[in-house]
Amino acid sequence: MESVDRHNQEILKNAEAWQQKPSLRAIYSTFHQSIAKHLAALPYPTVELGSGVADIQRVIPGCIRTDIFPNPWIDQVENAYALSFDPGSLSNLILFDVFHHLRYPGTALQEFDRVLAPGGRVILFEPCVSLLGLLVYGALHPEPLALNQPIQWDAPPEWTPSQIDYYAAQGNASRIFLKSKIRQNLHGFRVVKVQRYAAISYVASGGYSKPQLYPTAWMPLMAAIDRLCDRLPQIFATRLLVVLEKVT
Template sequence: MTLESIDRHNQEILKNADAWHQKSALRAIYKTFHQAIARHLAPLPQPTVELGSGVADIRRVIPGCLRTDIFPNPWIDRVENAYALSFDSGSLANLVLFDVFHHLRYPGTALQEFDRVLAPGGRVILFEPCVSLLGLLVYGALHPEPLALNQPIQWHAPPGWDPAQLDYYAAQGNASRLFLKATSPHDLTRFRVVTTQRYAAISYVASGGYSKPQLYPNAWLPLMTAIDRLCNHLPQLFATRLLVVLEKSS
């Protein structure tokens, strides 16, 4: 990456860190997201690793989870590149990617690397934007990153591509396009889709996330959570979050 992109990324991380510490509702909502992820971890003795951890502390729910990112920060355990992980083959139980999959320009190439480092029966757990009627509004009109619903997904990197030469990529609709269809994604031969679950997560949307003002007082969080539970029954209309669990063949 260029120095300009590195600086932009670090500035964004610092802003996110401020929001994380200031917004108790945001921390509470992330805890429920992490609990949903934790319920699907493979019960293997090897470590669990989160890629692209950002500032949200997954270890509040998954103790011992290694937090990684492409840039160092005091709360990050180690720097990792999703396309060229430093872990030994077969050495990990789970890889968690929270809002990371849609930044992978070549998802098939990344999955090949995930296959290498995971033990048999290990899992990749994705937590991603979800394209529904509300999702189209939230991620299409109100979010700076593109949905890219009509752009082709390049599954594999071209020959000679250097994984160290990362550039900015975002396509928030990729997980919905790949995993909410009747057929599995192409070239997913080493993994099976264990489950896909959609969440309304309106409490998160209305919290403003990291970058926007919160639209309700903290005291209303239980009410917002109840609204989420109701809207979860109509995912085509209200889902804004998608959980995908992939398991490596034994």
């Protein structure tokens, strides 16, 4: 098992790109707006788990930004498997590029069920496996897709949340939520929404680690290309939005 410290090393590298790429900040703002449309309207806090460097508070004011490491822009440290929040005390949990880092997603969902109020939501924003997604996340991304690896839904009995390590399987959300034959026990949640986005503008921006392939002034054109490619998700989708709601 690889040390979880690798997560923080990646976060610190990403912080540099976040400051240097206005296009990246603009694209994330669009992603966050898509997430905001699906928030449960309950009178409790909204929490983002694994916030990284992207500032979701610009779109969702008051959202509590958390991560497993303390950094200056993080509100508090949280472990997805052992959250510090009281039972039924949250309206929403947002996981942006976090679900595919959960080695035991079913165990995490049990913890999410504990802290969310009835009708509360878990909103996932993940890599999507389409024809283009296979290229982007398979050949051009260092994290594995792990499409042929088994998903261990629940942690073994002897495991504890303090034993978290570095894990990545970028294809997990697509396998679970786009292929109903392997849909797992969602531990008290129902699927409200599954939506695919082409997000060509993000791919061509180079993300955090690669060069941008278009001038920032072309952002409106890239947004138009995104809308066009959204019509053929099996070919072009590179992002997946999943909304889960706690059954009351």
